[in-house]
Amino acid sequence: MTNYTAFPPLQASRFVDSKIAQFIETLKKIRFSGQLAWTAPKSGNQWIFYFCLGRIMYATGGNHPVRRWARNLAIYCPQMRVDFTLLQQDICQLEPTTFTISWEYQLLCLWVKQQKIHHKQAEQVIQSILSEVLFELSEAPGLTHQIKEDRTISEQLVLIDEKEAINLVQQLWQALWKAKITDYSLDKAPIIKQPRQLQQSTSEQVYQVLNQLLDGEKTLRDIAVQMKRDVVQVTRSLLPYIKLGLVQLISIPDLPAPVCQRVSRQPSAKAHHTIPLIACVDDSPSICQTMEKLLSAAGYRFISINEGLRALTILLARKPDLIFLDLVMPNTNGYEICTQLRKAPSFKNTPIVILTGNDGIVDQVRAKLVGASDFLSKPVDAGKVLSTISKHLPQHAVSPRGFD
Known part of the structure; x- marks a missing residue:
């Protein structure tokens, strides 16, 4: 059963009276067992709630379900190291038939059974995750909902007090409203956009702290956990730098979900x-079209980015194996983008090849200083492009497919 609900923009003090909260209360009254899925048509994001006799057992989904789970695990179960190799081993202990509820919930159940975590710790993780999911829903416009009854769902761990979770959402909205930061998503990652100007506008000590924290790999919520501070305080402290354009909030992908690595009986083709x-x-x-034709014909996957200001966001999300980077672009340049990429741990060793129409030694030296791996002159030469890729990605050599 699917229904469409258009929610008006929520005020800071009204989430407790929202249609989301009212709908959850209705399912509680009818002692519903099964799944409630909310979907945001514009983004395609979906959030799933699992109910047992009208009480919420778990909630997941949205942009960062794995990141959210790992973050709350670090807060409430510090003895459990979030090592995805070990998580894969634990998931392999679960029977496929147990995945009526998400793997995150099943792992918590397994760890309680194995006495790796306490029952109270699992309850705190689930309660906090539910609050975060409800908060994300409160920000999403034009939600649709769908319910799927499943009477086989039974209590395995805890049944959550949804009123407490709703109150936590309302308190967060009120705090954000009071701090005048309701327009900033807590699930975005801050990254230094203008390092030189930021360094000049703050003390050396503060700059070093910001340089370490704002690597584009952690959301505002993640940074708050790392600093052991309230997320509202963290966001408010960064607000002056954001308004000055020295720090930018970008969207980042979720952490990879751990999966059980079972041995296939049939050999598979190259993934x-x-x-x-x-x-x-x-x-x-024209440069991007030429490169796409060349590299696609050579058997590589390819993405082109024509807007320098969007480059960091896309690159952080897609994580390419090698980057060709134009030196001169409107509103930004290759030096700045290269500098920011090298600050992100996932790009420490990624080959970055600077493209330029200028063969000057000054440009080459400066490119090396900001961490560029190589330097290629325009107009691009097919042989030099492929040789450069082979040089920096020898273990991924791809045989050409009909390029001439």
């Missing part, structure tokens, strides 16, 4: 993700 992904950041459409 698509093992083929190197090459990115080209250049404001010239």
